Amino acid sequence: MDRREVAAVLAHIGRLDPRTVRTGTGEARDQIAQWQELLDDVPFATDHGWDVREAIGSHVLDSPYPILPLDVARRWRAHRRDRLNRHTDPTPAADPDDPAAWRAELLRSRNAVATGMAGPSTHQQVTSGGRSRDVEERVREIGSCIPPAVRAELARYRPSRAAREATVAEGIPDALGVRCDWCHAPVGSPCRQRRANPDGAARGNAVRTTPHPSRVDFAAALRDRHRAA
Structure with missing residues (x-):
């Protein structure tokens, strides 16, 4: 004042x-x-x-x-x-490969909020407004947000995910994409080999290397239903 x-x-x-x-x-x-x-x-x-x-x-x-x-x-x-x-930084319009411009735009945004020239942005805006046109074109070109070379490198660190992707690529239903009615494994989790004592108490809960057949059948039926629709 x-x-x-x-x-x-x-x-x-x-x-x-x-x-x-x-x-x-x-x-x-x-x-x-x-x-x-x-x-x-x-x-x-x-x-x-x-x-x-x-x-x-x-x-x-x-x-x-x-x-x-x-x-x-x-x-x-x-x-x-x-x-x-209460302010969440909106995604700057500056080129992310230009750190100085990116930081300057963030500082301008925060200063405007701090001095009352602009209202706080109270929602996450990292993905607001949709992807830019060039991103959409690249995703259509390569079929995924993760380039094939990067996906191949990641396969060493997430073998289960890589195996699921290879299964889907071969046209085999993704059994882990559905819940298992036999062992009650949730979507995305492997099946478990449950063993029971004569009195009915569980004595084993080891992870199976392959999903239960009923889970594979259910995934296949669900895939066929979607194709028919």
């Missing part, structure tokens, strides 16, 4: 709490200078939720003590901190 805005703020406070009024010209001048120094980076009002008059009114109602410039500055900092805590 500039000196004119600070003078208006002090006049507003004087109407709400006469204890803060300075009658002497020198005292009033010193009071304006003190408040302006401490509230130099505090806006009078913003388009997104901040008005210094509302902060002053809240203090007068909540506290029996005369308001100080520090009280206003702390309320502004709390307001700004709350806005930033």
